[in-house]
Amino acid sequence: MANEALPGLPVPASADATGREVARATPVLDAILDRAVAIPAPAIRRHVESLRRRNPEAGPAQLVRILEKEYATVLGAAGGAVGVAAAVPAVGTGAGLVLSSSDVATFFASSAAFALAVAEVHGIEVVDAERRRALLLASVLGAKGAATVQKAAAGSGLAWGQTLLTAMPASTLAQVNRALANKFLRTQLTKHVGLTLGRVVPFGIGAVVGFAGGRALARTVVGQSRTAFGEPPADWPVVLRVVEPAADDAPPVLEHRSPPRKHGPARPRWLGGHREDR
Template sequence: MRCMRDEPGTDVTTGSVTGMRTLDAALDKAVSIPSTVVHAHVDRLRRRNPHASPEQVLRMLEKQYLLAVTASGGAVGAVAATPAVGTGVALAVTTSEVATFFAASAAFSLAVADVHGIAVEDTARRRTLLLATVLGDKGARTVGTEAGIAPQAWARTLLVNMPTSTIRRVNTTLAKRFVRRQAGKQGALAFGRLAPFGIGAVIGATGARALGRNVLTGARKAFGPPPTAFARTIEVTATTDNTPPDRLPLDWAPPRS
């Protein structure tokens, strides 16, 4: 698959997004997952379930994602609440779990895009997808307002067709909303994990699952109803103001036996 070049003078792979170094680092790492890994995961699901429809594959991805973030949140909650673990270590552990949550959320949202026949190659557009889905309903409304498009099923229009200048504007607003709302939730959840052993694990698991469900809502808002069939043409997201989206013929469907 060909990746188009980013707009001249634009550094979309690094730089401050939220203005908070730890969160920016977590976001940068989360959106750097190789597309080949995403495609391979979706293809494995389809090979194991050769008669599954796109909707069924999406439900499998959702179940995997929720299990992953719930298990991660519960495990970190248990470690952070252990009496032998100091507060500094506990906070470091919970910070790493936030990064894990972002990574899982980015992988999930990109896999959903793959099922819908969209390959999100541009880092800035990946940030848009991640921030908006993590914000759930509010993310969809923010995208709609800033990009001037309908907030329902916005992903294809924004990620494939919109110019880089629009992506920057959307990301700036999403980042502000994220810091005000979601970072506060993550912070409260982190302190909850410092509760006595056992209670911390429950708070970690239930809190992470609640955040994960919000991401599911955001992804459904972003892409709309599941496609009726798997795409045989992958739309590659545009990365410049003057370059139209590519449509690359790609027979990526695994053999049906």
């Protein structure tokens, strides 16, 4: 496959709909990442608002902890479910491997939704796919991902996630995304392959590995979200929407978001997938 990058080789670049150069890894990984970062911003907002309604005494710091627990629970349950399915004779190992493929997509979708919800609590709304993609990959990669962003943002006094989302020019962002995609292909895919095999071990052992593995991946992303944005604000901030500038070498523009509309009852939990905004 000519368009598929191999670990250790440069990640090919292509252009998005605006003509801006973007990093690309492999077709399958690209499709998973593209879907993961496509969750509509209003869905993120509604979820945070629903948690605030259900926890009226919680401030930003408490709400971040609630998001962290929710995220870890979803990943643990998803990983364990794959292992249980593989242990059932009627399902078997072959089906377990198929389920594990969809489980990787669940991991990325849930991780993207979690990271964007934490950004919302910190007063940042970002819709640009490449900024979301960089945030997702850096969070999943752990300390290596954070170091890549910090190196590109040398001299910034902001936490790395805030710099990435609110201050980094698109030209620098493209370089960061290429570096993150390279690192992911070299290191993180190996970890996911190992977890996939562990989940399909028969006799129920895979369920334990799957649950523990899912929780371990969640801990990495949760830890990085804390360093990405720093301490949550003491009070609920005015949310700023990140708007991409016309020039690639200029930082994004920050605009005050309009006050949220009144919404009805909370929709079903969106972690692990999303519905298009109506």
